[in-house]
Amino acid sequence: MNVISSALVAGLLLAGSAQAQHRHPQGERAQDRREIRETRRELRDDRHDVAELRAVLSRFDSAWARRDVREMSAVEDRLRELLRAEMRESRRELSSANAESHRSQRELRAEQWEARDDASWGRRHPRREVRDDRRDARDDRRDVRAEVASIRTRQAIARELMELDGRRNGGALHRKRDLIQELIELAEREIHQGRQELKEDQRELREDRRGGWRG
Incomplete structure (x- = not known):
């Protein structure tokens, strides 16, 4: 092998090693920022x-x-409108949560593969990276389960409200009020979950920036 060929091979090996160390390209950071914007919108x-449900409760x-x-x-008409809108939003959020969960699973598999590759070549691999990706994947699976639970709860409330529609006796009105309150509490829980998710999204962005600087 002549000098030029040797230099070329060495250059390719070094380039491959450098690429392997950059596990979080700029595209992933852009995706993180999109997810932060989406979480803030949600x-x-x-x-x-x-606010809308509280207004309905007051009118009720x-x-x-x-x-x-x-x-x-x-009031009953308005409540049905809000429920339909919330169901559409819940399904859209479930789709988004599923997509994010799939992405985090792919990142975890890629990180695990890279860790094994580093080990086979005698390179050190930060254990923190696999741990962080495993945590992110777990959190995203939890978000999917939460969205599914929210949809099921709203569906159950919608069915019961349909059965009570038009009924004006005391028992029916008490139950309707309870169901409106359940919807408010569900939305408040989603706000809490959204705040937690926003913190996680921001943490992932910081980690991806840190990962982009490695190597």
Whole structure:
């Protein structure tokens, strides 16, 4: 092998080694920023949902106190509209959570492969990287389960409200009020979950920036 060929082979090996160490390209950081924007948008939507549901509850109480049949019917119509909108939003958020979970699983597999590759070549691999990716994958699976649970809860509430539709006796009205309150509490839990998810998204961005600087 002549000098030029030897230099070329050495250059290729060094380039491959450098590429292997850059496990978080700029594209992943851009994806992290998109997820942060998406989570912030979902938080705004959840806060809006809580405000709308609280307004419905206030109208419900007022109509009940005044025995205003027309207003009560309008409140029920508005509640159905909100529930339909929330179901659409929940399905969209589930789709987003699934996509993020798949991405984190791919990143975990890639990191595990890189760790094995480093070990086979006698290179040190930061154990923190595999640990962080495993944690991210676990958190994203948890988010998917939370979205599925929210959809099921809303579906159950919608079915019960449908059965109570138009009924004005005391027991039915008490139950309707309880169901509206359940929807408010569900939306408030989603706000809490959204804040946690935002913290996780921001942490992932910091880690990806740190990973991009390695090597």
